[in-house]
Amino acid sequence: MGVIEAVFIDRDGTIGGVEDKVIYPNEMIIFPEVEESIKRLKEKGLLILSFTNQPGISRGEANRDDFEVELKSIGFDRIYLCPHEHNTGCNCRKPLPGMLLQAANENDLDLRKCVVIGDRWTDLVSAQEAGCIKILVQTGAGKKDLKKYEDGQYFGKYREAYPDYMATNIKDAAQCFLNHCKEPS
Template identity: 30%
Template sequence: MKFIILDRDGVINEDSAQFIKSPDEWKPIPGSLEAISRLEDAGYRVVIASNQSGVGRGLFDMDTLNAINDKMVRAVNHAGGRIDAIFFCPHPADSTCECRKPKPGLFRQIAERFNIDLNGVPTVGDSLRDLQAGVAVGCTPFLVLTGKGTKTAVDPELPAGTKVFPDLMAVARHLVP
Protein backbone atom coordinates (compact mmCIF):
# COMPACT_ATOMS: atom_id res chain seq x y z
CA MET A 1 0.00 0.00 0.00
CA LYS A 2 1.39 3.38 -1.03
CA PHE A 3 0.61 6.54 0.94
CA ILE A 4 1.04 10.24 0.28
CA ILE A 5 0.44 12.98 2.85
CA LEU A 6 -0.70 16.38 1.58
CA ASP A 7 -1.11 19.74 3.24
CA ARG A 8 -4.42 21.37 2.29
CA ASP A 9 -4.18 25.17 1.98
CA GLY A 10 -1.66 26.20 -0.68
CA VAL A 11 -1.31 22.64 -2.02
CA ILE A 12 -4.83 21.52 -2.91
CA ASN A 13 -6.63 24.84 -2.66
CA GLU A 14 -5.75 28.50 -2.91
CA ASP A 15 -4.37 29.85 0.37
CA SER A 16 -5.32 33.08 2.11
CA ALA A 17 -3.53 35.19 4.73
CA GLN A 18 -7.02 35.71 6.20
CA PHE A 19 -7.62 31.91 6.38
CA ILE A 20 -10.15 29.86 4.44
CA LYS A 21 -13.17 30.53 6.68
CA SER A 22 -16.09 29.18 4.63
CA PRO A 23 -16.83 26.67 1.89
CA ASP A 24 -17.29 29.59 -0.52
CA GLU A 25 -13.67 30.65 0.10
CA TRP A 26 -12.35 27.16 -0.71
CA LYS A 27 -11.13 27.21 -4.33
CA PRO A 28 -9.04 24.38 -5.79
CA ILE A 29 -5.69 25.15 -7.37
CA PRO A 30 -5.96 24.27 -11.08
CA GLY A 31 -4.96 20.64 -11.61
CA SER A 32 -4.85 19.70 -7.93
CA LEU A 33 -8.05 17.64 -7.95
CA GLU A 34 -6.92 15.77 -11.05
CA ALA A 35 -3.52 15.21 -9.41
CA ILE A 36 -5.20 13.51 -6.44
CA SER A 37 -7.21 11.38 -8.86
CA ARG A 38 -4.02 10.39 -10.71
CA LEU A 39 -2.34 9.41 -7.42
CA GLU A 40 -5.35 7.45 -6.24
CA ASP A 41 -5.65 5.67 -9.60
CA ALA A 42 -2.02 4.57 -9.20
CA GLY A 43 -2.78 3.00 -5.81
CA TYR A 44 -1.82 5.82 -3.47
CA ARG A 45 -3.87 6.37 -0.34
CA VAL A 46 -4.20 10.15 -0.05
CA VAL A 47 -4.18 11.60 3.46
CA ILE A 48 -4.40 15.27 4.45
CA ALA A 49 -2.44 16.77 7.38
CA SER A 50 -3.36 20.41 7.94
CA ASN A 51 -2.96 23.12 10.57
CA GLN A 52 -6.36 24.79 11.04
CA SER A 53 -5.66 27.38 13.72
CA GLY A 54 -8.67 29.41 12.58
CA VAL A 55 -10.75 27.07 14.76
CA GLY A 56 -8.63 27.80 17.84
CA ARG A 57 -8.65 31.50 17.06
CA GLY A 58 -12.43 31.54 16.81
CA LEU A 59 -12.48 32.57 13.14
CA PHE A 60 -14.70 29.57 12.28
CA ASP A 61 -16.14 26.61 14.13
CA MET A 62 -15.83 22.85 13.66
CA ASP A 63 -19.07 22.70 11.66
CA THR A 64 -17.63 25.20 9.20
CA LEU A 65 -14.31 23.33 8.99
CA ASN A 66 -16.25 20.12 8.33
CA ALA A 67 -18.25 21.89 5.59
CA ILE A 68 -15.05 23.17 3.96
CA ASN A 69 -13.50 19.70 4.06
CA ASP A 70 -16.73 18.16 2.76
CA LYS A 71 -16.61 20.52 -0.23
CA MET A 72 -13.02 19.47 -0.89
CA VAL A 73 -13.83 15.75 -0.63
CA ARG A 74 -16.82 16.11 -2.96
CA ALA A 75 -14.71 18.08 -5.48
CA VAL A 76 -11.99 15.42 -5.41
CA ASN A 77 -14.61 12.66 -5.82
CA HIS A 78 -16.13 14.54 -8.76
CA ALA A 79 -12.66 14.62 -10.39
CA GLY A 80 -12.41 10.84 -9.97
CA GLY A 81 -10.19 10.77 -6.88
CA ARG A 82 -10.53 10.02 -3.21
CA ILE A 83 -9.18 11.36 0.06
CA ASP A 84 -8.72 8.53 2.54
CA ALA A 85 -8.50 10.65 5.70
CA ILE A 86 -8.14 14.20 6.94
CA PHE A 87 -6.06 14.96 10.02
CA PHE A 88 -5.92 18.50 11.35
CA CYS A 89 -4.66 20.57 14.26
CA PRO A 90 -7.33 23.03 15.45
CA HIS A 91 -5.05 24.78 17.94
CA PRO A 92 -3.84 28.39 17.67
CA ALA A 93 -0.26 29.15 16.62
CA ASP A 94 0.90 29.75 20.20
CA SER A 95 -0.29 26.33 21.35
CA THR A 96 2.13 23.85 22.88
CA CYS A 97 0.22 20.88 21.40
CA GLU A 98 2.08 18.10 19.63
CA CYS A 99 -0.19 18.14 16.57
CA ARG A 100 0.62 21.59 15.20
CA LYS A 101 3.12 21.40 12.36
CA PRO A 102 6.16 21.68 12.41
CA LYS A 103 5.75 19.19 15.27
CA PRO A 104 5.13 15.68 13.89
CA GLY A 105 2.05 14.79 15.96
CA LEU A 106 -0.37 14.68 13.01
CA PHE A 107 2.03 12.42 11.13
CA ARG A 108 2.34 10.12 14.12
CA GLN A 109 -1.47 9.95 14.30
CA ILE A 110 -1.54 8.96 10.62
CA ALA A 111 1.09 6.25 11.18
CA GLU A 112 -0.86 4.89 14.14
CA ARG A 113 -4.28 5.02 12.45
CA PHE A 114 -3.07 3.22 9.32
CA ASN A 115 -0.45 1.09 11.11
CA ILE A 116 2.29 2.15 8.70
CA ASP A 117 5.91 3.20 8.82
CA LEU A 118 6.19 6.68 7.32
CA ASN A 119 9.83 6.25 6.29
CA GLY A 120 10.02 7.33 2.64
CA VAL A 121 6.33 8.27 2.36
CA PRO A 122 6.03 11.39 0.20
CA THR A 123 4.68 14.45 1.95
CA VAL A 124 3.72 17.55 -0.02
CA GLY A 125 3.56 21.04 1.42
CA ASP A 126 3.98 24.67 0.55
CA SER A 127 5.52 25.80 3.84
CA LEU A 128 8.63 24.92 5.79
CA ARG A 129 6.61 23.61 8.75
CA ASP A 130 4.75 21.13 6.49
CA LEU A 131 8.04 19.64 5.35
CA GLN A 132 9.70 19.71 8.78
CA ALA A 133 6.83 17.75 10.34
CA GLY A 134 7.11 15.04 7.68
CA VAL A 135 10.90 14.85 7.73
CA ALA A 136 10.80 14.38 11.54
CA VAL A 137 9.11 10.99 10.99
CA GLY A 138 11.09 9.95 7.90
CA CYS A 139 8.84 11.21 5.10
CA THR A 140 10.33 12.34 1.78
CA PRO A 141 9.64 16.09 1.39
CA PHE A 142 8.08 17.58 -1.74
CA LEU A 143 7.66 21.36 -1.95
CA VAL A 144 5.13 22.88 -4.31
CA LEU A 145 5.58 26.47 -5.48
CA THR A 146 1.86 27.22 -5.07
CA GLY A 147 0.61 28.93 -1.91
CA LYS A 148 3.64 29.98 0.15
CA GLY A 149 5.94 27.67 -1.81
CA THR A 150 7.90 30.26 -3.76
CA LYS A 151 8.89 31.97 -0.51
CA THR A 152 9.62 28.63 1.17
CA ALA A 153 11.87 27.50 -1.70
CA VAL A 154 14.52 30.07 -0.75
CA ASP A 155 14.37 29.39 3.01
CA PRO A 156 17.83 28.36 4.21
CA GLU A 157 16.19 25.81 6.54
CA LEU A 158 14.57 23.88 3.68
CA PRO A 159 15.19 20.20 4.53
CA ALA A 160 18.02 18.59 2.59
CA GLY A 161 16.79 16.52 -0.32
CA THR A 162 13.51 18.40 -0.71
CA LYS A 163 12.15 17.92 -4.22
CA VAL A 164 10.64 21.12 -5.64
CA PHE A 165 7.78 21.16 -8.16
CA PRO A 166 5.55 23.89 -9.62
CA ASP A 167 2.33 22.33 -8.26
CA LEU A 168 0.65 19.15 -7.07
CA MET A 169 0.05 17.89 -10.62
CA ALA A 170 3.78 18.08 -11.30
CA VAL A 171 4.39 16.01 -8.14
CA ALA A 172 1.77 13.48 -9.28
CA ARG A 173 3.39 13.23 -12.73
CA HIS A 174 6.77 12.66 -11.08
CA LEU A 175 5.43 9.90 -8.82
CA VAL A 176 3.15 8.39 -11.48
CA PRO A 177 4.89 8.84 -14.85
Protein backbone atom coordinates (compact mmCIF):
# COMPACT_ATOMS: atom_id res chain seq x y z
CA MET A 1 0.00 0.00 0.00
CA GLY A 2 2.97 2.32 0.45
CA VAL A 3 3.21 5.45 2.59
CA ILE A 4 -0.21 6.75 3.60
CA GLU A 5 -0.67 10.40 4.60
CA ALA A 6 -4.34 10.50 5.60
CA VAL A 7 -7.46 8.42 5.97
CA PHE A 8 -10.87 9.79 5.01
CA ILE A 9 -13.74 8.01 6.74
CA ASP A 10 -17.41 8.30 5.86
CA ARG A 11 -19.90 8.74 8.73
CA ASP A 12 -23.33 7.13 8.20
CA GLY A 13 -23.08 3.36 7.88
CA THR A 14 -19.29 3.35 8.22
CA ILE A 15 -18.73 4.46 11.82
CA GLY A 16 -22.29 3.95 13.07
CA GLY A 17 -25.95 3.96 12.20
CA VAL A 18 -27.92 1.71 9.93
CA GLU A 19 -28.12 0.95 6.21
CA ASP A 20 -30.45 3.57 4.75
CA LYS A 21 -31.20 6.04 7.49
CA VAL A 22 -29.32 9.19 8.40
CA ILE A 23 -29.06 9.54 12.14
CA TYR A 24 -28.23 12.96 13.50
CA PRO A 25 -25.71 13.70 16.26
CA ASN A 26 -26.80 12.79 19.80
CA GLU A 27 -28.82 9.90 18.30
CA MET A 28 -26.00 8.10 16.47
CA ILE A 29 -24.76 4.91 18.03
CA ILE A 30 -21.10 4.64 17.10
CA PHE A 31 -19.94 1.09 16.36
CA PRO A 32 -17.90 -0.25 19.31
CA GLU A 33 -14.65 -0.65 17.37
CA VAL A 34 -14.54 2.89 15.91
CA GLU A 35 -12.72 4.91 18.58
CA GLU A 36 -10.03 2.28 19.11
CA SER A 37 -9.54 1.92 15.34
CA ILE A 38 -9.15 5.68 14.88
CA LYS A 39 -6.73 5.77 17.82
CA ARG A 40 -4.59 3.02 16.28
CA LEU A 41 -4.47 4.81 12.93
CA LYS A 42 -3.49 8.07 14.60
CA GLU A 43 -0.70 6.26 16.49
CA LYS A 44 0.78 5.51 13.03
CA GLY A 45 0.92 9.25 12.39
CA LEU A 46 -2.02 9.35 10.01
CA LEU A 47 -4.30 12.35 9.68
CA ILE A 48 -7.88 11.13 10.23
CA LEU A 49 -10.50 13.08 8.30
CA SER A 50 -14.26 12.73 8.14
CA PHE A 51 -16.02 13.29 4.84
CA THR A 52 -19.77 13.10 4.86
CA ASN A 53 -22.85 14.30 2.99
CA GLN A 54 -25.35 15.84 5.43
CA PRO A 55 -28.20 17.52 3.50
CA GLY A 56 -30.28 17.72 6.69
CA ILE A 57 -28.23 20.81 7.55
CA SER A 58 -29.54 22.74 4.54
CA ARG A 59 -33.07 21.58 5.38
CA GLY A 60 -32.70 22.92 8.93
CA GLU A 61 -33.00 19.43 10.47
CA ALA A 62 -29.47 19.39 11.89
CA ASN A 63 -26.65 21.70 12.89
CA ARG A 64 -23.16 21.56 11.39
CA ASP A 65 -21.54 22.27 14.76
CA ASP A 66 -23.21 19.19 16.28
CA PHE A 67 -21.64 16.98 13.59
CA GLU A 68 -18.23 18.53 14.19
CA VAL A 69 -18.44 18.07 17.97
CA GLU A 70 -19.58 14.45 17.56
CA LEU A 71 -16.87 13.51 15.07
CA LYS A 72 -14.02 15.28 16.86
CA SER A 73 -15.06 13.63 20.14
CA ILE A 74 -14.36 10.19 18.66
CA GLY A 75 -10.97 11.17 17.28
CA PHE A 76 -11.30 12.83 13.88
CA ASP A 77 -8.69 15.51 13.26
CA ARG A 78 -10.71 17.50 10.74
CA ILE A 79 -14.25 17.39 9.42
CA TYR A 80 -15.22 17.78 5.77
CA LEU A 81 -18.95 17.96 5.38
CA CYS A 82 -21.28 18.73 2.47
CA PRO A 83 -24.47 20.33 3.83
CA HIS A 84 -26.19 20.56 0.43
CA GLU A 85 -29.25 18.77 -0.94
CA HIS A 86 -29.00 16.39 -3.88
CA ASN A 87 -28.83 18.11 -7.29
CA THR A 88 -27.97 21.59 -5.99
CA GLY A 89 -24.91 21.88 -8.19
CA CYS A 90 -22.33 22.04 -5.42
CA ASN A 91 -18.91 20.52 -6.05
CA CYS A 92 -18.54 19.01 -2.59
CA ARG A 93 -21.34 16.44 -2.52
CA LYS A 94 -20.20 12.85 -2.98
CA PRO A 95 -19.76 11.25 -5.48
CA LEU A 96 -17.91 14.41 -6.55
CA PRO A 97 -14.40 14.69 -5.09
CA GLY A 98 -14.78 18.27 -3.79
CA MET A 99 -14.32 17.46 -0.10
CA LEU A 100 -11.24 15.36 -0.85
CA LEU A 101 -9.74 18.10 -3.03
CA GLN A 102 -10.43 20.75 -0.39
CA ALA A 103 -8.79 18.60 2.29
CA ALA A 104 -5.77 17.97 0.05
CA ASN A 105 -5.35 21.70 -0.52
CA GLU A 106 -5.79 22.65 3.15
CA ASN A 107 -3.55 19.86 4.50
CA ASP A 108 -0.94 19.61 1.72
CA LEU A 109 -1.90 16.01 0.91
CA ASP A 110 -1.05 13.86 -2.08
CA LEU A 111 -4.42 12.16 -2.61
CA ARG A 112 -2.69 9.18 -4.22
CA LYS A 113 -1.30 8.55 -0.73
CA CYS A 114 -4.69 8.81 0.97
CA VAL A 115 -7.30 6.20 1.74
CA VAL A 116 -11.07 6.51 1.68
CA ILE A 117 -13.11 4.15 3.86
CA GLY A 118 -16.84 4.07 3.21
CA ASP A 119 -19.91 1.90 2.91
CA ARG A 120 -21.44 3.41 -0.23
CA TRP A 121 -20.42 3.36 -3.85
CA THR A 122 -20.57 7.20 -3.84
CA ASP A 123 -17.65 7.11 -1.37
CA LEU A 124 -15.71 4.91 -3.79
CA VAL A 125 -16.52 7.08 -6.82
CA SER A 126 -15.37 10.18 -4.97
CA ALA A 127 -12.14 8.39 -4.03
CA GLN A 128 -11.65 7.14 -7.60
CA GLU A 129 -12.13 10.65 -9.03
CA ALA A 130 -9.53 12.03 -6.58
CA GLY A 131 -7.04 9.19 -7.06
CA CYS A 132 -7.35 7.79 -3.52
CA ILE A 133 -7.13 4.17 -2.38
CA LYS A 134 -10.65 2.80 -1.84
CA ILE A 135 -11.84 0.52 0.98
CA LEU A 136 -15.45 -0.65 1.11
CA VAL A 137 -16.72 -1.73 4.53
CA GLN A 138 -19.53 -4.25 4.78
CA THR A 139 -21.44 -2.26 7.41
CA GLY A 140 -24.26 0.16 6.57
CA ALA A 141 -25.02 -0.05 2.84
CA GLY A 142 -21.75 -1.82 2.01
CA LYS A 143 -23.16 -5.28 1.34
CA LYS A 144 -26.14 -3.88 -0.59
CA ASP A 145 -23.97 -1.62 -2.74
CA LEU A 146 -21.53 -4.46 -3.49
CA LYS A 147 -24.47 -6.63 -4.57
CA LYS A 148 -25.70 -3.85 -6.88
CA TYR A 149 -22.25 -3.73 -8.45
CA GLU A 150 -22.10 -7.50 -8.84
CA ASP A 151 -25.60 -7.49 -10.38
CA GLY A 152 -24.43 -5.00 -13.02
CA GLN A 153 -26.52 -2.07 -11.74
CA TYR A 154 -23.63 0.43 -11.86
CA PHE A 155 -22.38 2.01 -15.08
CA GLY A 156 -19.72 4.50 -16.17
CA LYS A 157 -17.63 5.95 -13.38
CA TYR A 158 -19.66 3.91 -10.88
CA ARG A 159 -18.61 0.71 -12.65
CA GLU A 160 -14.96 1.80 -12.62
CA ALA A 161 -14.90 2.52 -8.87
CA TYR A 162 -14.44 -1.03 -7.61
CA PRO A 163 -12.82 -1.09 -4.14
CA ASP A 164 -9.09 -1.66 -3.90
CA TYR A 165 -9.75 -3.48 -0.63
CA MET A 166 -12.79 -4.77 1.23
CA ALA A 167 -13.26 -4.91 4.98
CA THR A 168 -15.85 -6.31 7.32
CA ASN A 169 -15.97 -3.11 9.37
CA ILE A 170 -13.87 -0.11 10.37
CA LYS A 171 -11.70 -2.24 12.67
CA ASP A 172 -10.92 -4.60 9.81
CA ALA A 173 -10.17 -1.62 7.54
CA ALA A 174 -7.81 -0.09 10.13
CA GLN A 175 -6.14 -3.46 10.63
CA CYS A 176 -5.56 -3.48 6.89
CA PHE A 177 -3.02 -0.64 7.32
CA LEU A 178 -1.29 -2.35 10.18
CA ASN A 179 -0.97 -5.65 8.28
CA HIS A 180 -0.53 -4.30 4.74
CA CYS A 181 -3.86 -5.05 3.06
CA LYS A 182 -4.39 -7.94 0.73
CA GLU A 183 -5.95 -7.35 -2.67
CA PRO A 184 -9.66 -8.22 -2.94
CA SER A 185 -10.29 -11.66 -4.36
